[in-house]
Amino acid sequence: MSGDPEIHEENEGFEARLKAYEGRPAAATGVGRDPVNEPMIRHWCEAMGDTNPAYTGPDAIAPPTMLQAWTMAGLSRRPERTAAYDELLTLLDASGHDAVVATDCEQEYLRPLRPGGEITFDSVIESVSERKTTKLGPGYFVTTRTDIRADGELAGTHRFRILKYTPAHRPKKPPKKPEERRPRPVVNRDNAGFWEGVARHELLIQRCTGCGTLRFPWLPGCNSCGSPDWDTVGASGEGTVYSYVVMHHPPFPAFAPPFAVGLIELAEGVRIVSDVVGVPYDEVRIGMPVRLEFRRYDDELVLPVFQGVTR
Known part of the structure; x- marks a missing residue:
């Protein structure tokens, strides 16, 4: 005192x-x-x-x-x-x-x-x-x-x-951190063409030139016939929610949970994992129609997401 x-x-x-x-x-x-x-x-x-x-049995x-x-x-x-x-x-x-x-x-x-x-x-x-x-x-x-x-x-x-x-020595406030960016996709020689297409606002699906099977995600060879030869077709952008999860935890500064992540079945028959946007997370349902859009998150990152279509 x-x-x-x-x-x-x-x-x-x-x-x-x-x-x-x-x-x-x-x-x-x-x-x-x-x-x-x-x-x-x-x-x-x-x-x-x-x-x-003492913690087991009838008299536990x-x-x-x-x-x-x-x-x-x-x-x-x-x-x-x-x-x-x-x-x-x-x-x-x-x-x-x-x-x-x-x-x-x-x-x-x-x-x-x-x-x-x-x-x-x-x-x-x-x-x-x-x-x-x-x-x-x-x-x-x-x-x-x-x-x-x-x-x-x-x-x-x-x-x-x-x-x-009252702290005896108040620490100085750290400098403000730059806004957290979304994690970058891993781009390698097997999927570089896909991400180049995304940058052009195209969702490209691989097609085996040996048997015509479509595949996604991109792979170096065909699972059906083993052929290493392929070309691409552009997705129409139409699809439905095949399955989904709602992300609550763990929180990450670049995201704002809760949000829905869907396994989207494209009209072409292949499936892709991406965010379901444009509708409340608790209104996403299996079978919901979705439509492709490309969303820019920063100066470098563009991602394909799917807009929920309500009836």
């Missing part, structure tokens, strides 16, 4: 505002997505290499360290933080303590969890420390406590502590 009385009084007033949040809910009361169950216990034990016989219990696992919401859902917890963090941010680091967690086990137990839990802001000086910088430790119940009875507690601090 500073020796200046006015600053000392300001700190005391600020800390009193922080202390007022103690005991207030940090997250909405939650319900476990699944009851305590043997498959999750087995997966946990296999992952941890824990062969304790869950490993105590699984306590938090029963409260996890998964990738698609997040616990709902309360307005009080958001206000507390906003107050700390506004005071310059806008950096955060998780420091530690504690668990207390009060009774064993058994398969079939229905899990509920609630979280409160248990404590906000006085201003502390750390190697990272001055700040405040905020501890939340989650009480976990099985069939309505308290089974354990989980305390999670963060430090909201």
